[in-house]
């Protein structure tokens with residue numbers, strides 16, 4: 001951060017504003033600063049600056065520095081009453097003045113005699129952008145002695161970009177999880193790169209866009225409207241860059257997994273168990289181990305401003321370096337979290353608040369806690385459950401920085417083997433430091449399923465329940481507990497029967513996994529011999545290789561948008577061909593279904609900006625985008641047709657709502673192939689319209705593949721990115737199942753096969769129903785191939801058909817799930 005020195009504008013006694021006998025200054029209503037009780041008769045410029053105003057009575061002057069700091073110097077108190085007598089102004093508004101240049105001459109005797117006091121406050125009036133890092137008080141100063149050092153809060157303040165052209169733009173935030181820590185860090189980074197002061201506002205006061213903390217405090221959720229404003233030389237470019245970043249530049253996984261799964265129904269929780277919310281599924285048995293986190297003790301007052309400031313800066317930059325270093329070696333999920341934490345540590349507002357407290361005498365550790373703790377409290381109080389979960393990130397950083405400052409090592413904890421960790425809260429850094437080889441599961445009193453700890457636990461496959469509540473505190477340390485993180489309960493004192501049942505299930509799951517992996521290479525057939533094609537969903541050649549190793553018989557969905565997400569320009573035909581060819585080669589003779597570019601809605605593509613829409617999920621997305629940009633469609637079809645051997649790649653069109661869309665794609669394909677029809681063209685059934693009209697689509701389509709993620713969102717009218725409704729977003733809803741049945745029926749009328757490539761195909765409870773409804777191809781997550789193949793192998797198709805009929809008659813998704821669990825036993 002750049003600093004700005006101010007030099008005494010008067011000879012005299014420098015003191016704190018508290019000593020000024022006027023509440024306006026003593027209580028810093030106009031800003032913070034120092035005061036000088038003058039002994040001379042000339043006020044000089046404390047630094048190079050521009051004169052903003054000079055009071056006509058000559059008793060006060062305001063200045064603005066090139067860095068943007070605004071200063072008010074008020075000669076004496078109640079001197080306005082002198083009506084200019086005894087004051088001679090030597091400069092005028094608009095003048096550029098240099099340090100030490102005389103500004104006002106005054107009659108000190110007259111002031112002492114006729115005004116309340118001669119003491120002269122020198123105040124920084126835009127303290128929101130500058131912190132006073134040092135000040136001289138309680139000492140005699142001569143004109144030209146250093147009297148204050150200001151630190152700019154942000155790069156823009158340093159460039160004094162507050163003046164000049166301005167620009168604004170209002171957008172609807174498409175980010176499925178709103179502006180949480182990671183997007184806030186990215187926005188701040190982009191905003192810092194421009195010669196402009198950039199702000200963001202939701203409903204009220206704007207906040208500086210360079211402050212991730214300020215951005216978080218806006219509590220911006222998915223589909224909220226925000227206004228980006230900028231002033232300064234690069235105002236236009238800054239607004240556009242921030243808008244583009246928010247609209248199209250931030251990749252967020254809007255996976256249809258319930259973002260906030262509901263706790264289990266009471267009937268699914270065994271007697272005596274504590275119900276919680278699933279953060280990462282799985283079953284575990286082990287000794288309860290209580291994980292305790294106590295606040296680190298810190299001294300309230302410090303060892304002097306300079307020492308505490310230096311300690312703070314060393315600890316802060318050291319922690320940033322450590323987090324950035326660790327980020328480089330972590331997988332994507334953990335990396336993004338560590339990077340967001342590093343950005344928060346660089347937050348100008350947090351730094352300024354800490355420095356301010358240090359200058360008031362706090363120790364660095366105390367000042368940091370005072371600065372960051374209210375941010376955590378504000379996030380919790382904001383009313384948005386997802387942002388409330390980000391409070392843990394603040395507490396984590398509070399703790400980590402204080403630990404550095406007070407030299408506290410986190411105690412090395414020896415976990416018992418296979419421990420179930422019980423915690424009221426677990427911070428991301430604490431999770432990352434755990435010896436996961438010894439942890440069988442996590443049970444957390446607070447938290448939510450989208451907190452960073454939950455994301456990390458899911459990525460590492462550690463069964464985790466959150467929101468178990470205070471009942472968790474009564475669990476005795478060391479007792480054997482059962483954690484069913486799939487259904488959502490923890491039993492603190494399992495009966496011998498419950499324990500035996502859980503042990504049998506854990507053992508069976510381990511055997512099943514080993515067995516499934518050993519037989520993953522076999523052809524996929526049901527127990528009664530029906531052939532089911534078991535494919536995998538891929539986003540890259542690496543995915544395809546992994547899928548083949550797991551026994552996938554092909555790729556049923558290549559999400560081509562994933563291949564090109566990080567680019568600023570659309571990929572050309574040759575690049576696309578190379579990428580598709582790599583996937584075909586990785587599949588080693590197995591078929592590949594290439595989905596045409598599926599962007600729009602919740603899927604951004606920086607190289608093809610789509611204007612912000614009121615209802616992006618109902619707007620320009622999927623096939624509508626490629627039909628609106630014919631060159632993109634044509635390039636992609638050409639690239640697919642260039643892959644060898646010809647015909648190995650099939651083509652699939654996303655988000656079809658009517659036959660006319662398919663016919664338009666068919667027309668382009670026919671033109672490019674000369675009508676050869678040697679490449680299959682299928683549709684994704686993702687809208688109720690496509691499901692109900694499947695027979696009509698099948699007249700033109702070679703196959704149908706159901707995208708249950710979108711089909712569920714559109715059938716239930718529940719946004720797959722909206723946390724408030726995600727708990728009820730279940731593809732096993734009977735209405736969705738009926739549409740799947742309709743699709744199969746419509747396809748069969750035209751002798752077309754129907755598959756499922758949405759995530760329902762990877763759900764073991766759903767698979768018997770899907771096959772019972774007549775689905776003959778499943779495209780699943782690559783890691784799920786062995787398990788789903790094993791499940792199909794044990795399935796009797798006749799029984800599955802009866803089961804599917806019963807599912808269609810259920811009143812709701814929960815009832816279907818119960819039925820499916822019964823069927824699976």
Ligand code: PEP
Nearest residue numbers: 707708709710757758759
């Ligand atoms: C779906 O909607 O089910 C699907 C497979 O497509 P995506 O999840 O990529 O939208």
Ligand code: MG
Nearest residue numbers: 686707709710
């Ligand atoms: Mg989809």
